[in-house]
Amino acid sequence: MTLLEVIRNRQSVRAFLKKPVTQEVLIQLLEAARFSPSGVNTQPWRVAVLGQQTMNAITDDYIRAKDNQEPDCPDYQYYPLEWREPYLQRRRACGLALYSAAGITKEDSVRRKEQWYKNYSFFGAPVGLMILIDSYLETGSWLDTGMFIQTLLLAARALGLETCPQAALSERPDIIRKHLKLTAELKVVCGIALGYADWSDPINQYRTEREPVEAFASWYE
Numbered sequence: 574m575t576l577l578e579v580i581r582n583r584q585s586v587r588a589f590l591k592k593p594v595t596q597e598v599l600i601q602l603l604e605a606a607r608f609s610p611s612g613v614n615t616q617p618w619r620v621a622v623l624g625q626q627t628m629n630a631i632t633d634d635y636i637r638a639k640d641n642q643e644p645d646c647p648d649y650q651y652y653p654l655e656w657r658e659p660y661l662q663r664r665r666a667c668g669l670a671l672y673s674a675a676g677i678t679k680e681d682s683v684r685r686k687e688q689w690y691k692n693y694s695f696f697g698a699p700v701g702l703m704i705l706i707d708s709y710l711e712t713g714s715w716l717d718t719g720m721f722i723q724t725l726l727l728a729a730r731a732l733g734l735e736t737c738p739q740a741a742l743s744e745r746p747d748i749i750r751k752h753l754k755l756t757a758e759l760k761v762v763c764g765i766a767l768g769y770a771d772w773s774d775p776i777n778q779y780r781t782e783r784e785p786v787e788a789f790a791s792w793y794e
């Protein structure tokens with residue numbers, strides 16, 4: 574697979590095989606990701622690698638918090654509070670494609686909730702990654718961390734693994750900090766579900782669309 578093929582074929586995967594990921598492969602993955610660029614080589618990313626026991630404890634707390642309708646308290650605001658076009662329409666299309674791949678109608682709020690809750694169990698992946706960042710760092714370091722995440726997603730694919738980055742897991746950073754025994758010095762950026770894809774699951778059988786180059790690129794003499 575060439576790099577361009579890896580980029581073109583990466584997709585978010587939301588159902589995984591039970592097949593474990595070896596420590597050796599995990600190290601290979603992190604070894605690749607550490608070559609991401611960062612402003613003045615600050616390398617601000619931090620990664621927590623979670624096994625099943627820790628993921629289960631996080632899942633339990635998340636489900637309890639969500640069922641009790643406890644408010645989210647993310648360390649940062651990912652999405653705009655008020656959506657405008659063209660982002661609103663893209664967001665809607667994304668949700669629609671996801672739920673229709675799972676055979677869930679717009680009206681079926683029970684199954685929609687069930688599907689969303691799968692976020693909190695890392696979509697059943699054998700490994701969960703939590704991406705963290707020192708709270709004292711500024712926006713530029715978040716940009717660097719985003720690059721690190723993409724390098725990691727691509728490297729995973731090159732190693733035969735699949736991923737789903739998950740902002741859902743940053744909704745309650747207090748739960749993550751509790752189970753990883755972290756102080757508020759580290760902010761929770763997002764989670765990443767990691768493992769071998771279950772391609773037989775319909776949820777993995779749709780691809781999101783992209784705007785053509787003309788929609789986002791401007792050319793100047």
Ligand SMILES: Cc1cc2nc3c(=O)[nH]c(=O)nc-3n(C[C@H](O)[C@H](O)[C@H](O)COP(=O)(O)O)c2cc1C
Binds near residue numbers: 586587
């Ligand atoms: C930082 C980040 C956070 C995301 N959070 C979630 C999430 O919480 N749950 C989810 O199902 N997908 C999540 N996604 C996946 C996006 O929905 C997905 O990347 C987008 O629809 C494009 O599809 P693709 O990744 O299959 O190309 C996230 C993606 C990124 C980059």
